[in-house]
Amino acid sequence: MKQELEAEYLATFKKTVxxxxxxxxxxxGHPTLRNDTNFRVFLEYxxxxxVRGKNKKERIGGLLKSISKQADEVILxxxxxxxxxxxxxxVFLVEYHNKIKDSTMKSDKMTRSQKNCADxxxxxxxxxxxxxxxxxTSLQKFFAQIAEHFEKARxxxxxxxxxxxxxQSDTLRYYLHDSKAxxxxxxxxxxxxxxxxAANKALDKARSKNKDxxxxxxxxxxxxxxxxxxxDVAKTELTDFKKRRVAMFKKNLTDVAxxxxxxxxxxxxxxxxxxxxxxxE
Amino acid sequence: MMExxxxxxxxxxxxxxxxxxxxxxxxxxxxxxQKRKPNGIAETLNDDDDDDDDDEExxxxxxxxxxxxxxxxxxxxxxxxxxxxxxxxxxxxxLSSEPAYASAKSDFESSSPASLxxxxxxxxxxxxxxxxxxxxxxxxxxxxDDESSDLFVEIKVSxxxxxxxxxxxxxxxxxTTKTNVPAFRKQEFSVSRRFSDFLGLHEKLLGKxxxxxxxxxxxxxxxxxGMAKVKMTKDDSGALDFVxxxxxxxxxxxxxxxxxxALCVDPDFREFLELQEDLPKATSTSALxxxxxxxxxxxxVDTVGKxxxxxxxxxxxxxxxxxxxESLQHQMKKLHSSVxxxxxxxxxxxxxxxxxxTSSAVLASAEEHSGLSRAxxxxxxxxxxxxxxxxxxxxxxxxxxxxxxxxxxxxLDAIKECFxxxxxxxxxxxxxxxxxxxxxxxxxxxxxxxxTDKLPQADEEIKEWEQKVQKGEEDFKAISKMVRKEVxxxxxxxxxxxxxxxxxxLEVMLQGQQEVLRVWENYLPEAKSIA
Numbered sequence: 001m002k003q004e005l006e007a008e009y010l011a012t013f014k015k016t017v018x019x020x021x022x023x024x025x026x027x028x029g030h031p032t033l034r035n036d037t038n039f040r041v042f043l044e045y046x047x048x049x050x051v052r053g054k055n056k057k058e059r060i061g062g063l064l065k066s067i068s069k070q071a072d073e074v075i076l077x078x079x080x081x082x083x084x085x086x087x088x089x090x091v092f093l094v095e096y097h098n099k100i101k102d103s104t105m106k107s108d109k110m111t112r113s114q115k116n117c118a119d120x121x122x123x124x125x126x127x128x129x130x131x132x133x134x135x136x137t138s139l140q141k142f143f144a145q146i147a148e149h150f151e152k153a154r155x156x157x158x159x160x161x162x163x164x165x166x167x168q169s170d171t172l173r174y175y176l177h178d179s180k181a182x183x184x185x186x187x188x189x190x191x192x193x194x195x196x197x198a199a200n201k202a203l204d205k206a207r208s209k210n211k212d213x214x215x216x217x218x219x220x221x222x223x224x225x226x227x228x229x230x231x232d233v234a235k236t237e238l239t240d241f242k243k244r245r246v247a248m249f250k251k252n253l254t255d256v257a258x259x260x261x262x263x264x265x266x267x268x269x270x271x272x273x274x275x276x277x278x279x280x281e
Numbered sequence: 282m283m284e285x286x287x288x289x290x291x292x293x294x295x296x297x298x299x300x301x302x303x304x305x306x307x308x309x310x311x312x313x314x315q316k317r318k319p320n321g322i323a324e325t326l327n328d329d330d331d332d333d334d335d336d337e338e339x340x341x342x343x344x345x346x347x348x349x350x351x352x353x354x355x356x357x358x359x360x361x362x363x364x365x366x367x368x369x370x371x372x373x374x375x376l377s378s379e380p381a382y383a384s385a386k387s388d389f390e391s392s393s394p395a396s397l398x399x400x401x402x403x404x405x406x407x408x409x410x411x412x413x414x415x416x417x418x419x420x421x422x423x424x425x426d427d428e429s430s431d432l433f434v435e436i437k438v439s440x441x442x443x444x445x446x447x448x449x450x451x452x453x454x455x456x457t458t459k460t461n462v463p464a465f466r467k468q469e470f471s472v473s474r475r476f477s478d479f480l481g482l483h484e485k486l487l488g489k490x491x492x493x494x495x496x497x498x499x500x501x502x503x504x505x506x507g508m509a510k511v512k513m514t515k516d517d518s519g520a521l522d523f524v525x526x527x528x529x530x531x532x533x534x535x536x537x538x539x540x541x542x543a544l545c546v547d548p549d550f551r552e553f554l555e556l557q558e559d560l561p562k563a564t565s566t567s568a569l570x571x572x573x574x575x576x577x578x579x580x581x582v583d584t585v586g587k588x589x590x591x592x593x594x595x596x597x598x599x600x601x602x603x604x605x606x607e608s609l610q611h612q613m614k615k616l617h618s619s620v621x622x623x624x625x626x627x628x629x630x631x632x633x634x635x636x637x638x639t640s641s642a643v644l645a646s647a648e649e650h651s652g653l654s655r656a657x658x659x660x661x662x663x664x665x666x667x668x669x670x671x672x673x674x675x676x677x678x679x680x681x682x683x684x685x686x687x688x689x690x691x692x693l694d695a696i697k698e699c700f701x702x703x704x705x706x707x708x709x710x711x712x713x714x715x716x717x718x719x720x721x722x723x724x725x726x727x728x729x730x731x732x733t734d735k736l737p738q739a740d741e742e743i744k745e746w747e748q749k750v751q752k753g754e755e756d757f758k759a760i761s762k763m764v765r766k767e768v769x770x771x772x773x774x775x776x777x778x779x780x781x782x783x784x785x786x787l788e789v790m791l792q793g794q795q796e797v798l799r800v801w802e803n804y805l806p807e808a809k810s811i812a
Contacts, residue, residue, distance in 0.1 A: 113630035127616030264798035
């Protein structure tokens with residue numbers, strides 16, 4: 001019993017740790033973000049970081065912001081982008097995001113089912129053990145061995161479930177969030193574009209009215225430079241996103257396959273040995 | 282084993298040996314038999330393979346007349362071991378297959394002509410049985426050695442077909458038998474039967490054998506929900522799960538009954554397997570019939586009786602066995618529920634794998650990187666294959682494990698019935714004993730009161746009750762012995778069945794895991810090759 005709890009704790013721990021690691025590695029791999037002071041402090045400061053949790057005000061503020069953002073997104077989603085690349089990216093990302101959400105959910109369901117199966121093994125093992133204690137025939141030893149088998153099999157099945165969860169589901173989940181982040185980027189860019197266009201219009205209006213021209217020009221310049229800079233960075237980021245995605249999936253799918261092979265082999269080994277012991281009775 | 286056997290010459294059996302206390306019940310039957318044609322009997326024994334219908338017919342009529350007078354004694358089975366599969370070293374026992382028919386042939390009105398052949402054996406059966414029983418109680422143990430014989434009965438239930446429409450529809454199953462037991466007319470034959478026929482067979486067997494303490498295997502349960510599903514759906518594919526499950530449990534039921542040496546050659550059982558026409562509708566098995574209601578009431582009375590009936594158990598063996606049966610039932614129920622949970626979860630797992638596979642395929646189509654896209658679609662394929670493996674695993678979990686445990690739970694109930702029968706027999710005996718004492722007391726009172734005219738009547742009554750006491754005691758001894766034997770037999774089969782089932786289960790799992798391994802090993806290079 002204690003062992004099972006330990007194993008479960010270990011599995012959850014591994015998962016959380018892995019997630020953190022991926023996050024940090026991503027930051028470190030990013031040419032700009034890796035030099036961020038906050039990041040540096042996080043990695044180097046030897047004392048405890050006192051990170052204040054969001055108080056109520058900040059939380060409500062965050063909630064309102066997200067609502068307004070969503071509304072904005074809807075408005076902006078109708079904006080057709082001139083740039084082919086970005087348009088393509090947007091279409092792709094939206095579709096991808098939805099599909100990966102579906103996959104993540106199903107993968108979670110699957111690993112949960114697997115875990116349920118593995119956990120039921122404990123009950124079955126207990127049942128057989130109960131039977132073996134009241135038996136007085138040769139079935140006693142037989143049942144005891146079966147009970148043991150189910151115990152061991154449960155461990156392996158449990159590991160299959162948790163590894164599947166770790167590698168596969170979490171990868172999918174990560175890319176679910178990452179694609180959301182990419183979409184956010186695009187959103188910010190389209191926001192900038194909208195601002196740019198609004199600034200253009202304001203400039204034209206100001207020029208036609210001949211009032212506050214300088215101001216409008218400045219604003220327009222600002223918006224334009226912001227937009228262009230954003231576009232450039234976004235381009236690199238998105239290509240990078242694709243590369244990273246492919247690499248991460250490759251790594252994790254390979255890992256999943258390798259672990260599954262390992263577990264299947266272990267199961268086969270266990271089954272063979274149990275069969276051998278039972279048959280020679 | 283049977284071919285070269287020579288029956289012992291009947292002259293060896295002298296009248297003194299017949300008074301062996303173990304076979305009191307045969308004494309009268311054997312006596313009457315001996316008065317018939319011993320030679321004729323010897324003849325039939327000698328040609329046990331090529332039977333002369335005339336001879337048998339004659340002996341049959343004589344035999345039937347006789348044995349019917351001794352219904353209580355007809356059951357030579359405790360000693361005559363209707364063992365189709367027995368391989369006894371001593372020759373008299375080799376003929377034990379003949380007495381098999383003897384024990385089975387209780388209703389002489391049975392229509393099947395096949396009964397003629399076994400009937401002939403009755404006459405030969407009892408004296409031989411006698412000598413067999415004489416050969417020490419070891420006749421008991423070799424009987425248990427069922428496996429070492431060439432005789433087998435293999436029954437398959439298949440082709441569930443729906444007959445009729447709507448509310449009056451029902452399922453019909455094809456029952457195919459392969460056997461080399463001589464009791465049957467042919468070696469291979471098949472008939473159509475419906476579920477109520479199976480239940481009717483069980484009722485008949487129960488009626489005949491339960492009072493003797495035999496364990497009659499229970500049939501699968503009725504299911505109103507399942508049948509409603511069958512009746513309500515238009516075509517055959519409506520309630521496939523239910524029908525398949527019922528078919529499998531009917532097959533197990535029939536094979537288990539055939540495994541029992543006495544039940545296998547029972548004429549009702551043989552008729553069930555052989556008679557080409559439809560059996561008369563077993564209306565007594567339907568829930569709403571008059572007989573059904575009667576049965577319900579009698580069962581209620583019985584249940585109350587079970588709680589109040591107490592018996593001073595003098596036999597340690599029975600006490601132990603009863604406790605064992607109780608605790609076994611308790612444990613099995615627990616195991617059964619956890620196995621059923623496993624089945625449910627595994628089925629769920631298979632479904633979820635399939636949904637994931639489709640989702641993964643969809644994701645693959647959305648993925649713009651071609652290498653990753655291909656890898657994802659192959660992942661979808663791999664998971665589809667896995668779904669097949671796990672689906673099959675769930676089916677094995679169910680049919681090999683869960684259903685077996687359920688069958689044995691039902692069988693344990695049947696065993697409890699047997700024990701209960703024994704207690705009832707004891708009760709009857711004790712009651713007779715009580716009555717006898719009362720009558721004796723009454724007689725003494727009459728003597729004291731000098732009412733000599735009522736004395737002869739009192740004597741009559743005392744004699745009557747003395748006989749009943751004796752019979753009660755004999756019955757009780759017989760049933761105790763039978764129950765012991767049956768339980769031993771059942772135990773052996775239980776051990777064997779469970780061992781076989783578990784090994785089969787593990788083997789299927791092994792295959793499944795090997796398949797899983799193959800799937801993932803194939804996938805691995807694909808994953809690695811993502812550009």
